[in-house]
Amino acid sequence: MSEWLKAYRENHADFDQLSAIGTLPDNPFLAFSEWFDAAVQAQEREANACVLSTCTAELQAHSRILYLKELLDNQFIFYTNYLSQKGQALGANPKASLLFFWPQLMRQVRIEGTVTPIEASISDAYFATRPRESQIGAWASQQSEALTDRQELIARFEAYDAQFPAIVPRPPHWGGYALDAQYLEFWQGQPSRLHERRAYIRHQNQWQSKLLNP
Numbered sequence: 379m380s381e382w383l384k385a386y387r388e389n390h391a392d393f394d395q396l397s398a399i400g401t402l403p404d405n406p407f408l409a410f411s412e413w414f415d416a417a418v419q420a421q422e423r424e425a426n427a428c429v430l431s432t433c434t435a436e437l438q439a440h441s442r443i444l445y446l447k448e449l450l451d452n453q454f455i456f457y458t459n460y461l462s463q464k465g466q467a468l469g470a471n472p473k474a475s476l477l478f479f480w481p482q483l484m485r486q487v488r489i490e491g492t493v494t495p496i497e498a499s500i501s502d503a504y505f506a507t508r509p510r511e512s513q514i515g516a517w518a519s520q521q522s523e524a525l526t527d528r529q530e531l532i533a534r535f536e537a538y539d540a541q542f543p544a545i546v547p548r549p550p551h552w553g554g555y556a557l558d559a560q561y562l563e564f565w566q567g568q569p570s571r572l573h574e575r576r577a578y579i580r581h582q583n584q585w586q587s588k589l590l591n592p
Protein backbone atom coordinates (compact mmCIF):
# COMPACT_ATOMS: atom_id res chain seq x y z
CA MET A 379 0.00 0.00 0.00
CA SER A 380 1.34 3.45 -0.89
CA GLU A 381 2.33 5.81 1.87
CA TRP A 382 -0.30 8.26 0.64
CA LEU A 383 -3.11 5.68 0.88
CA LYS A 384 -1.94 4.55 4.29
CA ALA A 385 -2.05 8.12 5.60
CA TYR A 386 -5.37 8.81 3.85
CA ARG A 387 -7.02 5.77 5.46
CA GLU A 388 -5.71 6.74 8.87
CA ASN A 389 -7.22 10.20 8.47
CA HIS A 390 -10.63 8.94 7.32
CA ALA A 391 -12.34 6.78 9.88
CA ASP A 392 -15.14 5.98 7.42
CA PHE A 393 -12.80 4.48 4.82
CA ASP A 394 -13.03 0.83 5.87
CA GLN A 395 -16.61 0.60 7.05
CA LEU A 396 -20.23 1.28 6.26
CA SER A 397 -21.58 3.80 8.70
CA ALA A 398 -24.98 5.36 8.10
CA ILE A 399 -26.46 2.92 5.64
CA GLY A 400 -24.98 -0.12 7.34
CA THR A 401 -27.39 0.34 10.23
CA LEU A 402 -30.51 1.17 8.20
CA PRO A 403 -33.49 -1.12 8.83
CA ASP A 404 -34.40 -3.74 6.21
CA ASN A 405 -37.82 -2.08 5.85
CA PRO A 406 -37.25 0.85 3.43
CA PHE A 407 -40.12 2.90 4.89
CA LEU A 408 -38.65 2.66 8.37
CA ALA A 409 -35.32 3.59 6.83
CA PHE A 410 -36.90 6.64 5.17
CA SER A 411 -38.60 7.67 8.41
CA GLU A 412 -35.31 7.37 10.27
CA TRP A 413 -33.51 9.62 7.81
CA PHE A 414 -36.41 12.05 7.57
CA ASP A 415 -36.49 12.41 11.36
CA ALA A 416 -32.72 12.88 11.38
CA ALA A 417 -33.06 15.63 8.75
CA VAL A 418 -35.64 17.43 10.90
CA GLN A 419 -33.44 16.93 13.96
CA ALA A 420 -30.46 18.36 12.07
CA GLN A 421 -32.63 21.40 11.25
CA GLU A 422 -32.32 20.89 7.52
CA ARG A 423 -34.26 23.76 5.94
CA GLU A 424 -37.43 22.50 4.28
CA ALA A 425 -36.65 18.88 5.14
CA ASN A 426 -39.92 17.78 3.52
CA ALA A 427 -39.23 19.55 0.22
CA CYS A 428 -38.42 17.13 -2.58
CA VAL A 429 -38.15 17.08 -6.35
CA LEU A 430 -40.99 15.38 -8.19
CA SER A 431 -39.98 14.23 -11.65
CA THR A 432 -42.56 13.16 -14.18
CA CYS A 433 -42.30 12.05 -17.77
CA THR A 434 -44.93 12.95 -20.35
CA ALA A 435 -46.36 10.62 -22.97
CA GLU A 436 -43.89 12.32 -25.37
CA LEU A 437 -41.06 11.21 -23.04
CA GLN A 438 -40.24 14.75 -21.93
CA ALA A 439 -39.03 14.81 -18.33
CA HIS A 440 -40.14 17.64 -16.00
CA SER A 441 -38.99 18.29 -12.44
CA ARG A 442 -40.26 20.61 -9.75
CA ILE A 443 -40.09 20.91 -5.98
CA LEU A 444 -43.01 20.14 -3.75
CA TYR A 445 -43.68 19.22 -0.16
CA LEU A 446 -44.09 15.66 0.99
CA LYS A 447 -47.12 15.83 3.27
CA GLU A 448 -46.90 12.41 4.88
CA LEU A 449 -46.01 8.76 4.58
CA LEU A 450 -49.39 7.05 4.85
CA ASP A 451 -49.63 3.23 4.72
CA ASN A 452 -46.17 3.19 3.10
CA GLN A 453 -47.29 5.62 0.40
CA PHE A 454 -45.69 9.03 -0.14
CA ILE A 455 -48.44 11.66 -0.14
CA PHE A 456 -48.24 15.10 -1.74
CA TYR A 457 -50.82 17.69 -2.75
CA THR A 458 -51.22 19.73 -5.88
CA ASN A 459 -53.51 20.86 -8.67
CA TYR A 460 -54.73 17.87 -10.70
CA LEU A 461 -54.97 20.04 -13.85
CA SER A 462 -51.39 21.36 -13.56
CA GLN A 463 -48.60 20.29 -15.86
CA LYS A 464 -47.57 17.60 -13.37
CA GLY A 465 -51.20 16.48 -12.98
CA GLN A 466 -51.54 16.05 -16.72
CA ALA A 467 -48.20 14.27 -16.98
CA LEU A 468 -49.18 11.87 -14.18
CA GLY A 469 -52.52 11.21 -15.87
CA ALA A 470 -50.72 10.12 -19.04
CA ASN A 471 -47.84 8.33 -17.31
CA PRO A 472 -48.15 7.59 -13.58
CA LYS A 473 -44.50 6.57 -13.17
CA ALA A 474 -42.62 9.25 -11.27
CA SER A 475 -39.84 9.85 -8.79
CA LEU A 476 -39.31 11.86 -5.64
CA LEU A 477 -35.86 13.07 -4.67
CA PHE A 478 -34.78 14.40 -1.29
CA PHE A 479 -31.46 16.13 -0.60
CA TRP A 480 -30.42 16.93 2.95
CA PRO A 481 -27.13 18.83 2.58
CA GLN A 482 -26.22 19.18 6.27
CA LEU A 483 -26.20 15.40 6.55
CA MET A 484 -24.86 14.87 3.01
CA ARG A 485 -27.77 12.54 2.29
CA GLN A 486 -29.93 11.87 -0.72
CA VAL A 487 -32.95 9.60 -1.02
CA ARG A 488 -34.36 8.55 -4.39
CA ILE A 489 -37.86 7.11 -4.53
CA GLU A 490 -39.41 5.71 -7.69
CA GLY A 491 -42.86 4.30 -8.25
CA THR A 492 -46.38 4.76 -9.49
CA VAL A 493 -48.57 7.71 -8.57
CA THR A 494 -52.36 7.70 -8.20
CA PRO A 495 -54.83 10.26 -6.82
CA ILE A 496 -55.79 9.60 -3.20
CA GLU A 497 -59.32 9.20 -1.88
CA ALA A 498 -61.32 12.43 -2.00
CA SER A 499 -62.16 12.18 1.72
CA ILE A 500 -58.44 12.29 2.65
CA SER A 501 -57.90 15.36 0.46
CA ASP A 502 -61.00 16.97 1.98
CA ALA A 503 -59.72 16.41 5.50
CA TYR A 504 -56.31 17.89 4.72
CA PHE A 505 -57.73 20.83 2.73
CA ALA A 506 -59.91 21.74 5.71
CA THR A 507 -56.78 22.16 7.89
CA ARG A 508 -55.09 24.60 5.49
CA PRO A 509 -55.01 28.35 6.11
CA ARG A 510 -57.79 30.30 4.39
CA GLU A 511 -55.35 32.06 2.05
CA SER A 512 -54.08 28.69 0.81
CA GLN A 513 -57.64 27.44 0.36
CA ILE A 514 -58.67 30.51 -1.65
CA GLY A 515 -55.40 30.31 -3.54
CA ALA A 516 -56.18 26.74 -4.59
CA TRP A 517 -59.38 28.01 -6.23
CA ALA A 518 -57.75 31.13 -7.70
CA SER A 519 -54.63 29.59 -9.24
CA GLN A 520 -55.08 27.85 -12.57
CA GLN A 521 -51.71 26.24 -11.89
CA SER A 522 -49.33 26.01 -14.88
CA GLU A 523 -51.69 27.94 -17.17
CA ALA A 524 -50.52 31.21 -18.75
CA LEU A 525 -51.34 34.32 -16.69
CA THR A 526 -51.93 37.69 -18.39
CA ASP A 527 -50.79 39.67 -15.39
CA ARG A 528 -50.82 39.52 -11.59
CA GLN A 529 -54.06 41.48 -11.49
CA GLU A 530 -55.87 38.58 -13.18
CA LEU A 531 -54.83 36.28 -10.32
CA ILE A 532 -55.71 38.84 -7.64
CA ALA A 533 -59.13 39.39 -9.21
CA ARG A 534 -59.85 35.66 -9.08
CA PHE A 535 -58.59 35.52 -5.48
CA GLU A 536 -60.97 38.34 -4.52
CA ALA A 537 -63.86 36.73 -6.36
CA TYR A 538 -63.44 33.39 -4.58
CA ASP A 539 -62.96 35.15 -1.26
CA ALA A 540 -66.36 36.75 -1.81
CA GLN A 541 -67.92 33.49 -3.05
CA PHE A 542 -66.85 31.57 0.07
CA PRO A 543 -67.23 33.94 3.04
CA ALA A 544 -67.16 31.12 5.61
CA ILE A 545 -66.06 27.56 4.87
CA VAL A 546 -64.02 27.08 1.70
CA PRO A 547 -64.80 23.75 0.04
CA ARG A 548 -61.99 21.81 -1.63
CA PRO A 549 -61.80 22.57 -5.34
CA PRO A 550 -62.37 19.37 -7.34
CA HIS A 551 -59.13 20.03 -9.24
CA TRP A 552 -56.99 20.14 -6.08
CA GLY A 553 -56.00 17.14 -3.99
CA GLY A 554 -53.48 14.54 -3.06
CA TYR A 555 -51.47 11.94 -4.86
CA ALA A 556 -49.88 8.81 -3.42
CA LEU A 557 -46.62 7.43 -4.75
CA ASP A 558 -46.43 3.67 -4.34
CA ALA A 559 -42.71 2.91 -4.34
CA GLN A 560 -40.95 0.16 -6.26
CA TYR A 561 -37.47 1.46 -5.51
CA LEU A 562 -35.81 3.49 -2.77
CA GLU A 563 -32.17 4.38 -2.64
CA PHE A 564 -30.20 5.93 0.19
CA TRP A 565 -26.94 7.78 -0.47
CA GLN A 566 -24.60 8.88 2.27
CA GLY A 567 -21.72 11.19 1.42
CA GLN A 568 -18.47 10.40 3.20
CA PRO A 569 -15.39 12.53 3.85
CA SER A 570 -13.21 9.81 2.32
CA ARG A 571 -15.20 10.18 -0.92
CA LEU A 572 -15.99 6.49 -0.72
CA HIS A 573 -19.67 7.33 -0.45
CA GLU A 574 -22.30 4.77 0.53
CA ARG A 575 -25.36 3.69 -1.43
CA ARG A 576 -28.03 1.20 -0.53
CA ALA A 577 -30.93 0.38 -2.85
CA TYR A 578 -34.19 -1.31 -1.85
CA ILE A 579 -36.06 -3.02 -4.67
CA ARG A 580 -39.56 -4.45 -4.47
CA HIS A 581 -40.18 -7.83 -6.10
CA GLN A 582 -43.90 -8.55 -5.82
CA ASN A 583 -44.40 -7.58 -2.17
CA GLN A 584 -40.94 -8.49 -0.92
CA TRP A 585 -38.26 -5.87 -0.46
CA GLN A 586 -34.65 -6.77 -1.10
CA SER A 587 -31.73 -4.46 -0.58
CA LYS A 588 -28.25 -4.29 -1.97
CA LEU A 589 -25.28 -1.98 -1.86
CA LEU A 590 -24.35 -0.03 -4.99
CA ASN A 591 -21.08 1.44 -6.07
CA PRO A 592 -21.05 5.14 -5.33
Ligand SMILES: Cc1cc2nc3c(=O)[nH]c(=O)nc-3n(C[C@H](O)[C@H](O)[C@H](O)COP(=O)(O)O)c2cc1C
Nearest residue numbers: 427442443444445457458459462463464465521522
Ligand atom coordinates in the same frame (compact mmCIF):
# COMPACT_ATOMS: atom_id res chain seq x y z
C1 LIG B 1 -40.24 24.87 -1.51
C2 LIG B 1 -41.33 24.65 -2.52
C3 LIG B 1 -42.44 23.90 -2.17
C4 LIG B 1 -43.47 23.68 -3.08
N1 LIG B 1 -44.53 22.88 -2.72
C5 LIG B 1 -45.50 22.63 -3.62
C6 LIG B 1 -46.55 21.71 -3.30
O1 LIG B 1 -46.58 21.10 -2.22
N2 LIG B 1 -47.52 21.51 -4.25
C7 LIG B 1 -47.48 22.14 -5.47
O2 LIG B 1 -48.39 21.92 -6.27
N3 LIG B 1 -46.48 22.98 -5.81
C8 LIG B 1 -45.48 23.24 -4.92
N4 LIG B 1 -44.46 24.08 -5.27
C9 LIG B 1 -44.48 24.72 -6.61
C10 LIG B 1 -43.96 23.71 -7.65
O3 LIG B 1 -42.54 23.65 -7.62
C11 LIG B 1 -44.39 24.08 -9.09
O4 LIG B 1 -43.95 25.37 -9.43
C12 LIG B 1 -45.90 24.00 -9.28
O5 LIG B 1 -46.47 22.91 -8.59
C13 LIG B 1 -46.25 23.92 -10.76
O6 LIG B 1 -45.62 22.79 -11.32
P1 LIG B 1 -46.08 22.14 -12.71
O7 LIG B 1 -46.34 23.29 -13.64
O8 LIG B 1 -44.93 21.31 -13.16
O9 LIG B 1 -47.31 21.33 -12.46
C14 LIG B 1 -43.40 24.28 -4.37
C15 LIG B 1 -42.27 25.03 -4.73
C16 LIG B 1 -41.25 25.20 -3.82
C17 LIG B 1 -40.01 25.97 -4.24
